[in-house]
Amino acid sequence: MNRRLVFLLFLGVLLMPPAPVATEPPAVVVLTVKLSLAPPVTLRCRGPVRLYSLPEKVLPLTPPLSAAPWREVHGGTIFHQLTWRVEPVDGRIVLASEQGDLVTTDLPLMLWSADGSGFELNGAVYPGTLVLWPEDGLLFFNEVSLEDYVWGVLGSEAYAGWPLEALKANAVAIRSYTLYSLGRHGCYDLCDTIHCQVYRGLPPEAVFRTAVWTTAGEILCWQGAPINAVYHSSSGGRTRNNEEVWAGTPLPYLRSVEDFDHDGRNYQWPQEYQFSWVELTETLGVAADQELRLVPFFNPAGERLGFWVNSPFTEKQLRNEEFRRLFSLPSANFHLFIQPGKAEITQAVTLTPGTELLFTGKGAGHGVGLSQWGAAALAGRGYSYGQILQHYYGPEVVLRSASGQLRKEKPATQ
Numbered sequence: 001m002n003r004r005l006v007f008l009l010f011l012g013v014l015l016m017p018p019a020p021v022a023t024e025p026p027a028v029v030v031l032t033v034k035l036s037l038a039p040p041v042t043l044r045c046r047g048p049v050r051l052y053s054l055p056e057k058v059l060p061l062t063p064p065l066s067a068a069p070w071r072e073v074h075g076g077t078i079f080h081q082l083t084w085r086v087e088p089v090d091g092r093i094v095l096a097s098e099q100g101d102l103v104t105t106d107l108p109l110m111l112w113s114a115d116g117s118g119f120e121l122n123g124a125v126y127p128g129t130l131v132l133w134p135e136d137g138l139l140f141f142n143e144v145s146l147e148d149y150v151w152g153v154l155g156s157e158a159y160a161g162w163p164l165e166a167l168k169a170n171a172v173a174i175r176s177y178t179l180y181s182l183g184r185h186g187c188y189d190l191c192d193t194i195h196c197q198v199y200r201g202l203p204p205e206a207v208f209r210t211a212v213w214t215t216a217g218e219i220l221c222w223q224g225a226p227i228n229a230v231y232h233s234s235s236g237g238r239t240r241n242n243e244e245v246w247a248g249t250p251l252p253y254l255r256s257v258e259d260f261d262h263d264g265r266n267y268q269w270p271q272e273y274q275f276s277w278v279e280l281t282e283t284l285g286v287a288a289d290q291e292l293r294l295v296p297f298f299n300p301a302g303e304r305l306g307f308w309v310n311s312p313f314t315e316k317q318l319r320n321e322e323f324r325r326l327f328s329l330p331s332a333n334f335h336l337f338i339q340p341g342k343a344e345i346t347q348a349v350t351l352t353p354g355t356e357l358l359f360t361g362k363g364a365g366h367g368v369g370l371s372q373w374g375a376a377a378l379a380g381r382g383y384s385y386g387q388i389l390q391h392y393y394g395p396e397v398v399l400r401s402a403s404g405q406l407r408k409e410k411p412a413t414q
């Protein structure tokens with residue numbers, strides 16, 4: 001059949017009411033990841049594709065996305081040999097091929113990879129199913145199996161040069177964190193940024209796949225449920241207690257332990273961070289023409305947890321982790337100095353307008369849970385991935401294989 005004719009038929013179907021007989025959507029959905037792609041996006045389908053749509057514009061997006069009443073677009077396909085430009089135009093999804101073919105709809109569109117080979121989005125390979133949702137411009141979702149997702153996250157969050165046992169420990173942590181976090185965003189499970197876990201599609205290096213497949217289905221549990229297996233790049237010598245970094249209930253598997261990240265790439269910050277008085281007061285949200293008082297507060301071991309920030313109109317408690325976020329620091333493991341003179345702030349101090357502050361520090365990330373560079377060092381010493389996990393998450397967690405059907409709901413805490 002002539003290609004242009006196929007597209008005429010296809011467009012006709014999209015513009016007509018949906019077919020009365022619903023076709024079951026693909027049944028392999030495990031989790032939904034929102035992709036942070038800014039249109040226009042370049043799309044290539046790596047194999048044959050079948051298209052699904054919704055009978056009406058279900059807006060706003062309602063959870064869960066995969067439960068929407070998808071119906072196959074009869075005869076609907078797009079030619080996978082072509083490269084498509086995907087973007088929103090006047091509330092519609094528009095796919096335009098490099099040959100001038102056009103597909104457009106104002107309804108959500110699901111692209112199912114018939115042979116499982118997936119898609120390329122801006123050159124990155126994504127497995128599973130792609131959903132285009134015309135809201136806030138255009139939203140991209142990837143519905144992906146747990147193991148493929150873990151594979152993608154591992155490739156985005158770890159280095160291929162790390163020992164295999166360290167990568168396996170990372171894979172188990174990622175898988176556990178993922179199951180703990182399902183539904184975190186309500187209408188979808190996880191985003192693809194550092195807010196949840198970085199996910200940039202599937203990596204080409206074989207070692208990531210090996211690490212995932214040799215630990216397939218294995219998760220860390222506490223009291224019968226997957227744990228919140230947070231991880232970070234490098235703590236700077238010692239990991240942190242969860243409640244001291246984020247407040248909340250102390251968790252027995254997120255205790256402060258010795259780290260072995262001294263030879264890691266992120267052990268020492270590569271630079272110091274200096275802020276002017278204007279930058280400082282704007283960032284902290286306090287008046288620039290008033291004195292500012294910083295009062296450190298500590299845990300029973302004498303480790304500083306953060307500062308009280310007091311000015312005539314403001315009084316707030318900021319933990320080290322909040323300083324990291326506000327000032328875009330590599331980690332929450334920092335020393336704070338008054339400039340000029342580089343006098344460290346170790347007790348309450350009053351700053352006058354014009355003062356500058358300097359941060360120096362160690363590590364990268366929040367410092368809780370598994371340290372990735374520490375895991376690499378322990379693997380280099382001969383630790384197995386199970387031993388690495390036990391070091392960072394403690395003796396109370398159990399490594400077990402997920403049995404039976406993985407549930408989409410977050411398992412209940414006992």
Ligand SMILES: [Zn+2]
Nearest residue numbers: 190191195196
């Ligand atoms: Zn997120």
